[in-house]
Amino acid sequence: MYRYDEFDAQIVRDRVEQFRGQVARRLSGEIKEDEFKPLRLQNGVYLQLHAHMLRIAVPYGQLSPRQMRRLAKIARDYDRGYGHFTTRQNIQFNWVALKDIPDVLAELAEVEMHAIQTSGNCIRNTTSDHYAGAAKDEIMDPRPWCEIIRQWSTFHPEFAFLPRKFKIAVTAAEHDRAAIRVHDIGLHMRERDGEVGFEVHVGGGQGRTPHIAAKVSEFVPESQLLDYLEAIMRVYNRFGRRDNKYKARIKILVSETGEEEFRKLVEEEFAAQRDHEKIDLPQAEIDRINAYFTPPALPPKPATSEAFEKATVADAGFARWTRANLHPHKVDGYTSVTVSLKPIGVAAGDATDTQMMVVAHLAETYGHDDIRVTHAQNLVLPHIALDDVYEVYRELDAAGLATPNEGLISDMIVCPGLDYCNLANARSIPVGMAIQEAFSDPDDQADIGKFHINISGCINACGHHHVGHVGILGVDRKGEEYYQITLGGRADEKAAIGQIAGPGLKAEDVPSALKRLVDRYRELRASKDETFIETFEREGMEPFKEVIYAGA
Incomplete structure (x- = not known):
């Protein structure tokens, strides 16, 4: 997974201290709620019915065990002992006191996490397939491009005050698990004549006026992607409605303009970009980002596991769970395990601090330090050897995390x-x-x-x-x-x-x-x-x- 460089770390630390001063002025009464609201939203803080809620970014849904343990600590020390995983592959804490939020953000910064761009009229957390890098049916790993988009969009001066919030999703599998067609921009990675590129969908969304996105381009080469995205964003920034928040999303612009005319506007904006305006994204930089997502070194295994097969015969509960909660892995002898956060009687997506610690331990012990958050408010351990699945199941079961229902009617x-x-x-x-x-x-x-x-x-x-x-x-x-x-x-x-x-x-x-x-x-x-x-x-x-x- 991506690691902060010195610039990332400094930016996040500075942002925490800036917000600490803003919170102090709000608590002292120096600034009122109307003045504070845009400041808190830029730091992922909402005011809900009973308390402030803090939404923390989990870029493309990936967490390390160290990060998961820190989330568990925050749940235990600052909240009511649990967190809520969301459909945007983020996590929310619903009961954090405003006075404590700067301390929470400082603790997150220590493990390369933040709450930037989790709210407000900006480009939100870029999401992806929760099996990315492990899925048997993907043509390549889409996460490096999610990271490139994250770096391009964070603090982009043109897109800090959009007409409305903006969401991007990327997938590289034929079966779309990232819901790209109901996003403002959905990107489907493709290969054509040996070249990597993107099928681009624009104008999807739900809310008051749901729309399925229009396919704006069949293929944009990866070297041109950021320039093409910038063209889309500039068209939206120029023509998107700002007079009515219910009509401000890009889906309304695409619908009212018409697919053909919108496509024409984007192509004209893209063609008008002068050389000095284009984003220099050399192959060396693409390769550098890709290197952060090198697959784990998985020891060779047979395609089948005797230990796994014996356990399915001996334990009916385990057999039922394997039929629902395992997903094919691209490497023989391995599987991706869905950790259901939907047991009977628990709010969907909630996990206690203890449960988060268990998942962190399993990822560290059996899962090559990799945890994912899904769009369906579950977790995934994407790289588990079939030989180890039964032990993983036993520990999940003891923690109340082995509900056998991924994709079934109770997995809501x-x-x-x-x-x-x-x-x-x-x-x-x-x-x-x-x-x-x-x-x-x-x-x-x-x-x-x-x-x-x-x-x-x-x-x-x-x-x-x-x-x-x-x-x-x-x-x-x-x-x-x-x-x-x-x-x-x-x-x-x-x-x-x-x-x-x-x-x-x-x-x-x-x-x-x-x-x-x-x-x-x-x-x-x-x-x-x-x-x-x-x-x-x-x-x-x-x-x-x-x-x-x-x-x-």
Whole structure:
């Protein structure tokens, strides 16, 4: 993973001390909240319903054991003993006192972490495939380009005050696990005639007006990528709406301008760049960044493991877990392990300080010092030898981290909702827990198969409800919470926005409605291998809408 150089370290230390002075002036009353707000947002600090929340950047979702241990320490010393991992591959602490945040940032700086660009109208944390560098189906590792984009975008003077927040994602696998088509810019790495480049998608997003991104370029060579991104950003900065924050995202600009006209504007801006304006990105610098992401030296192993096979026969719980939570590795004899943060009765994405310490230990002992945060609010140990998987499972199980549900119906994306967020209209966490309880039988979950439920507590869509196979949106109706159901969304290479099934349901009616929907899916699926989204795309809305409201 990338290591700070002397300039990175100094910039982060200086930023901490600058913010320490700003916090002191706020606490003394020297500056008011309206004056402090833009300063705190530039340092990842939000004011939520009950306390300040600190959002910490985890670039492209990668953590070292040392960093994970420091997050555990912060949870223990400054919060209430846990942290919340997010869909942006970051971590949030919901109960840190404002007076302590400069100390927290100083502790983070010691392990090469910060909270810069985790909020505000800037380019946010660049995200990627959580299996990057390990995935059997990727053509190359996309993380070096995420790092190059991070370095280019951090403190870029032209993009520090954009019309609205801006999100970029990069993938290099044919199966899109980075949701690039619902990002402001989505980059898909390609090879063409021996040259590396990027397929560029622009204008995706969720929120009030969800859009699937338009493909703006089939292929931009890697040597031209930053210039091309700069052209996109300049078009957005020039023409993006600043008079209405609900129409300020680049998705609105692409939609209202039209794909062809927007593409033309970008190409004209790109062509107009003079030589002295272009970004000098020599191959030597690309190679230097790539060297930070050299794969770990994995000792050669047979493709199969006798110890692994014996354990699956002897331990039914382990066998069930392996069927759900392992992902193919590009090296024989290894696998990527998903650490589920979705046990029954726990808010999705939450991990205690003790659990973080366990994951750090496992990464250090068995996982070549590598930990990832996923878009679905889980963790991944990407490089585990098959011989070691059973011991990893036993330690995860003892820590409450071995729920066998990756990608299954209880592995939901759930935003904090009205329990924490002052923007929310309804609670998300209790509804998610009730659904988990309704589908708590692991054999039942396995029979249902891949099934993505995403829950948001408001239209801002932090729970990504628009792209859930089943999306659930909390709405307020005259002071009472209701939940609108959407069906057919997906965030992968076949990205689609879910269709509204009908009027909202009361919270207590949601689990039973989903039970009926799942039963209908089982009746209609062509085989046990056909997933819900495949059945929905074949059958359409009507047979599922009918059963959702059968009990109304």
